[in-house]
Amino acid sequence: MAVFVTDGNQRAALAVVRALGRAGIPVTVGESRPSSLAGASRFCSKTVCYPSPEAGGNNFINFLLEEFSKRQYRVVLPVTDISLFSIASAVKLLPPGLQLPFPDLEHIRRAHDKREVLVLAQQLGIPCPRTLTVEQGNNLGEAGKELGFPVVIKPRVSRFLRNGHWASGSVQYAIDQKDLIEKYEMVSSTLPDPLVQERLQGEGRGVFLLIWNGELKAAFCHRRLREKPPAGGVSVYCESLPLDGDLVQKSYELLKRLEWQGVAMVEYKLDRRDGLPKLMEINGRFWGSLQLAVDSGINFPLLLYRLAVGADVAPQLEYKTGVRSRWFLGDLDHLWILLTHPRVFNGAEVAKVPRWQACLNFMKFYERNTHYETLRFDDPSPGWFELKEYLRGGIRGLLSRSKGSHAH
Numbered sequence: 001m002a003v004f005v006t007d008g009n010q011r012a013a014l015a016v017v018r019a020l021g022r023a024g025i026p027v028t029v030g031e032s033r034p035s036s037l038a039g040a041s042r043f044c045s046k047t048v049c050y051p052s053p054e055a056g057g058n059n060f061i062n063f064l065l066e067e068f069s070k071r072q073y074r075v076v077l078p079v080t081d082i083s084l085f086s087i088a089s090a091v092k093l094l095p096p097g098l099q100l101p102f103p104d105l106e107h108i109r110r111a112h113d114k115r116e117v118l119v120l121a122q123q124l125g126i127p128c129p130r131t132l133t134v135e136q137g138n139n140l141g142e143a144g145k146e147l148g149f150p151v152v153i154k155p156r157v158s159r160f161l162r163n164g165h166w167a168s169g170s171v172q173y174a175i176d177q178k179d180l181i182e183k184y185e186m187v188s189s190t191l192p193d194p195l196v197q198e199r200l201q202g203e204g205r206g207v208f209l210l211i212w213n214g215e216l217k218a219a220f221c222h223r224r225l226r227e228k229p230p231a232g233g234v235s236v237y238c239e240s241l242p243l244d245g246d247l248v249q250k251s252y253e254l255l256k257r258l259e260w261q262g263v264a265m266v267e268y269k270l271d272r273r274d275g276l277p278k279l280m281e282i283n284g285r286f287w288g289s290l291q292l293a294v295d296s297g298i299n300f301p302l303l304l305y306r307l308a309v310g311a312d313v314a315p316q317l318e319y320k321t322g323v324r325s326r327w328f329l330g331d332l333d334h335l336w337i338l339l340t341h342p343r344v345f346n347g348a349e350v351a352k353v354p355r356w357q358a359c360l361n362f363m364k365f366y367e368r369n370t371h372y373e374t375l376r377f378d379d380p381s382p383g384w385f386e387l388k389e390y391l392r393g394g395i396r397g398l399l400s401r402s403k404g405s406h407a408h
Contacts, residue, residue, distance in 0.1 A: 008036030
């Protein structure tokens with residue numbers, strides 16, 4: 001009853017491996033490098049090194065199909081968008097009995113299309129940021145005037161297959177019309193039809209759901225306490241919240257309209273102006289703060305596995321609140337940005353936190369009900385692996401900057 005988990009260097013992959021491995025399920029971890037974060041876990045039974053899925057082409061899928069023919073797997077769990085898209089596109093080639101517990105490729109594409117999700121959300125009465133689609137880069141001046149600066153330039157999809165290779169884009173912030181035109185052209189050159197959106201400030205909220213055959217099987221709510229970068233990004237310190245019945249129902253209705261199957265995170269931002277949670281996007285896969293849900297009592301990977309193999313799973317909506325999860329090295333990056341970019345980072349205004357306060361917050365190494373995400377006493381190797389990779393990356397960065405300064 002083995003499970004194959006892709007993208008072993010993702011924190012979500014580590015959470016999946018630990019959640020399944022503790023339940024006695026054999027887990028194989030794949031990554032495009034011989035060693036990986038999740039592969040270092042004592043709960044990983046086997047590791048494989050496959051061709052990078054980001055390169056496009058058929059090498060990644062061909063490798064997986066060969067691996068699946070050599071060993072009997074029951075479930076395959078893609079962790080990143082690219083792996084999910086790639087495997088879903090080849091689902092008919094998977095061996096009989098091997099389950100991909102996600103919807104078909106067309107429904108995956110719909111859920112990952114931010115424009116389509118926002119249009120559908122508005123039809124359902126879910127509050128959203130004011131958003132404009134600028135056709136072929138025209139009317140950018142009107143977009144800036146209507147939304148007010150600064151504005152957010154957001155790729156319509158996070159990943160896009162172009163000329164056989166996967167392209168990825170990042171969110172950009174524009175402070176005036178000239179900045180908007182330049183950054184819009186930069187984003188659209190990589191990922192077509194980006195969205196221009198008003199910038200919201202406020203706390204990030206996440207609703208984690210598991211839907212199976214249209215039925216809500218699990219739900220969980222959390223808030224982001226610190227992010228990287230500070231103005232908005234991945235969660236580095238987060239907390240479980242009591243179940244918000246209204247937000248869960250809205251998220252459930254949205255995913256049902258998209259005919260979603262499996263796990264997903266529906267992301268909101270609490271708008272400081274009116275206090276309303278406004279929809280940002282759907283992550284139709286396992287998410288970075290998955291470990292928090294598991295620590296709080298909702299084991300999404302195990303529930304998804306059991307559903308995929310045909311087990312009867314009762315809905316799980318109760319969990320511990322006030323549980324916190326800290327990604328230590330991500331939190332260190334958060335602090336570094338606050339110290340070195342006190343006002344603006346990547347065009348966005350950095351959170352107004354005094355430097356001394358930021359340092360004091362970081363130095364709170366022990367707090368009640370706080371779990372370190374990758375650093376675990378009962379599974380220490382992933383934490384050490386991550387630390388070594390972090391230090392290597394820092395040294396490479398220093399050497400690169402040193403060479404650049406000498407060249408000038």
